[in-house]
Amino acid sequence: MKGLLVVLGNLGWVAADSNTFMVLNVISDAVFYFLPILLAFSAANKFRCSPIIAAVIGGILLHPTFTGLVAEGNTGIDFFSIPFTLMNYSSSVLPIIIGVWLLSYIERFIKSWMPKVLDIVFTPVLSLIITVPLILIVIGPISIWIGDLFSVGFNALYSNLTFIAGMILGALYPLLVLTGTHYGLLPMLIKETCLKSLSALMQDRLLF
Template identity: 85%
Template sequence: MSKLAENIISLVGGKESIDSVTHCMTRLRFVLTDDMEAETNKEQLESLEGVAGVVNNGGQFQVIIGNNVETVYQEIEAQLGKEKEEGSKEDKRNWLDRFFDTLSGIFVPVIPAIAGAGILKGLLVVLVNLGWVSGESNTYMVLDVISDAVFYFLPILLAFNAAKKFRCNPIIAATIGTILLHPTFTGVVAEGNVAIDFFSIPFTLMNYSSSVLPIIIGVWLLSYIERFIKSWMPKVLDIVFTPVFSLLITVPIILIVIGPISIWIGDLVSTGINALYSNLTFIAGMVLGAVYPLLVLTGTHYGLLPIMLQNISSNGYDVILALCAAGNTAVAGTVLSVYFKAKSKTNKSLSISSTISGLIGVVEPGLYGLIIKYKKLFGAVFAGGAAGGLIMGIFQVESTGFGLNPLGGLPVFFGDTFSYYLIGITVSFIVSLVVGLIIGLPEEENK
């Protein structure tokens, strides 16, 4: 990994060209002061053993690594010799690129915990249905708490990550999350006494468990308030009084203004999407199932995470993840078709490994290693994703959490619609495989 990290740093333009580097689940994300050299060396980067692909998108130069991305990232950080502070230089990316980068930075670190909890939720359903665990037992209670805690306390986890992106104190941000979830507040809401006041200012107290928008917007506000206080606070008093004033100013604004409005907006968006989905199930299913791999290709699929989490928070289930599973399965089926058409051992080997990783839920190797290379195969991806998404949409397949899909997080789909989920991903895989075989590969692949 040391040599791979060294080569990547060199080929993207050296240490002096790297403004910042972060990572998501499968790719390194570089913000470069000048990406000309990195673009020139793109083919060399793609040829490195351990690199699945390269894409320059949204103001970021992204190097796709796969499951080892965390190890490579840590080695790069070590070789750079210091932590690269995000935003240390003027960010010239447009607002949309910065928005998706921020979402990625906030949500991606939480995904492993959410995925693990979601899988446990699904397994718990199976244990109860099989009669192995009673829903009234203490064992069920413990397992239920383990699977539910990450969702209930999600604002605290998001607050910590948001603080890193907005460059304010992560502990103070997490403290705000704990305040919103304090038993006194949750108890008042549970009793129905939500109309309260603060210094005679009336407001509606909300239930912030599992919420997304209030804490993210609140921490964004905290970042400005904290910097303003630090600008005039004497250094000798900073360690105590900056947190005090930050909390006293930020928390009431969240409770009185940001929280109620954010909860209302989140519920409105969730309700609107579900209403649209309920009335246009096959259209919505086909479209998202077909285009989801394109979102993965550009790294914008993280924009769906807040919507999925809001759905789970509001309804107890989500319908979007199943459509994403149809798209991922279509990629796996398409890259398997390459195995039967390719002449080179390299492509055959890449096809098998990419099919396996794609079925687990990591589709970047197949997308960047084969489908981008043979662009006509996108037809197979779209066909398979649309076919699987159609079935998922018609039967409104639900998930109770978040996990790698189609198979990596299978238990999150356990429930009344599980059989339709299996049918959906099977159809998606078969359709994409057959269409991929029909499309075939260009003649130059044989050379």
């Protein structure tokens, strides 16, 4: 979809300020914006916990109340008088993957002593009440910081020394897959590859 938008814009078939472009742009951005929800569902299957509860956690991180506060610059809030910095979790990778990994242990622990007749109601509630504050207060800020450093560093290396970046990625990829962080690189690599290929294609077209 990103590549299609580049082609349509360069050919002048769709104006960048038109409603058609806006709709297509929303379609192409949706996966990236709601990536935490998609990753949560996928990671839950890997970590063997409830995909629904994991997806709900992803939705909580993207809730309009939180995103609105971040957009307004009100990032310093507290939970039961515990202060923490609210982050923008759209398109983030590490916080939800680490959070779902933590959820898998919390959920199994609760199920180990929760009566079966109460499990369907209280296990999700307790899992959310315990996991979400831990993500917001501890995991989220640390993961965003680590993820940003990793993404910026790899992106700079990929842009300037593509061959070396490919060698490093090939060496680290098994570890990245093991930790789930490879999901954060794939959209960036696909996007960069498509844009570079389309840019070269359009330059060739202009030359002829």
